Amino acid sequence: MGLIEEILVRPKLRQKLWAWWYPFFTRRVRAQGIDFLNYAFQEEGTVPLSLKSEDEPNRPNIQLYEHVRGGVDLRGLRVLEVSCGHGGGTSYFTRTYQPAEYVGMDLNPEAIRHAEARHQAHGLRFQVGDAQKLPFPDATFDVVINVEASHCYPDFPGFVVEVSRVLKPGGRFCHADLRYRNGVDEWVAALAKHPKLRLDEMRLINPEVIRGMELNTPRYVAMVKQALPRILHRLALDFAGVKGSRLYRDALSGEMSYRSFKLTRR
Ligand SMILES: C[S@@+](CC[C@H](N)C(=O)[O-])C[C@H]1O[C@@H](n2cnc3c(N)ncnc32)[C@H](O)[C@@H]1O
Numbered sequence: 001m002g003l004i005e006e007i008l009v010r011p012k013l014r015q016k017l018w019a020w021w022y023p024f025f026t027r028r029v030r031a032q033g034i035d036f037l038n039y040a041f042q043e044e045g046t047v048p049l050s051l052k053s054e055d056e057p058n059r060p061n062i063q064l065y066e067h068v069r070g071g072v073d074l075r076g077l078r079v080l081e082v083s084c085g086h087g088g089g090t091s092y093f094t095r096t097y098q099p100a101e102y103v104g105m106d107l108n109p110e111a112i113r114h115a116e117a118r119h120q121a122h123g124l125r126f127q128v129g130d131a132q133k134l135p136f137p138d139a140t141f142d143v144v145i146n147v148e149a150s151h152c153y154p155d156f157p158g159f160v161v162e163v164s165r166v167l168k169p170g171g172r173f174c175h176a177d178l179r180y181r182n183g184v185d186e187w188v189a190a191l192a193k194h195p196k197l198r199l200d201e202m203r204l205i206n207p208e209v210i211r212g213m214e215l216n217t218p219r220y221v222a223m224v225k226q227a228l229p230r231i232l233h234r235l236a237l238d239f240a241g242v243k244g245s246r247l248y249r250d251a252l253s254g255e256m257s258y259r260s261f262k263l264t265r266r
């Protein structure tokens with residue numbers, strides 16, 4: 001078993017590792033203005049997404065967010081994004097779709113400080129919080145967004161219970177992430193068999209994410225080399241999923257599965 005897979009399948013180890021890694025990483029890349037921390041998405045044969053010039057540099061990452069949103073109209077709604085990272089998707093969705101309220105929440109206080117300093121828009125706010133214990137009353141949100149983060153959580157079924165609790169009846173849960181082979185069944189079952197959620201759609205998106213990884217490779221290699229000491233380059237490039245890395249190869253072979261899901265609160 002490789003290091004990445006090892007970390008992904010051991011709940012206590014992964015909780016400790018991510019709680020250390022992300023604040024460390026945010027401090028190291030703060031000066032580079034990194035707004036997204038995902039592997040990105042590039043679909044073939046579709047009309048290119050129309051973006052403002054300020055969003056163009058983040059096109060592959062925004063395309064993942066747009067795929068996860070999947071046409072759910074955020075206008076005038078109350079939206080929670082769990083694990084918003086540096087807030088790039090949070091900011092893009094708020095500026096583009098004018099929800100009544102959009103809360104970007106993350107466990108990493110450095111990321112929340114970074115996001116607050118970089119992104120301001122009407123209805124947008126950031127706060128520190130744990131996906132396993134969402135700091136909101138029952139039936140607060142119309143939509144919950146969650147992009148490429150749940151593999152860090154120690155208890156995914158517990159997270160899904162929390163999402164169903166904070167969603168209003170009829171509310172939507174837009175989710176995407178990755179799992180290694182041995183974690184896929186538990187992941188899908190927690191979503192498909194939850195009594196308060198209806199699974200509307202599930203899609204395997206390895207090909208689109210692999211193209212996203214390829215598009216992001218030059219940027220992510222430069223970011224890692226600039227921000228981290230040489231001794232961490234190999235590991236960081238694996239986590240960054242650059243072309244040729246372990247994660248990229250696992251996505252190609254199908255050992256790692258990247259999926260998107262749309263669900264509705266019953
Ligand atoms: C790969 S990043 C994705 C960030 C963002 N969604 C994006 O696409 O740019 C994963 C994020 O999950 C956050 N995270 C990890 N464990 C968490 C937890 N228990 N509760 C909330 N956020 C958590 C990390 O701090 C990190 O920002």
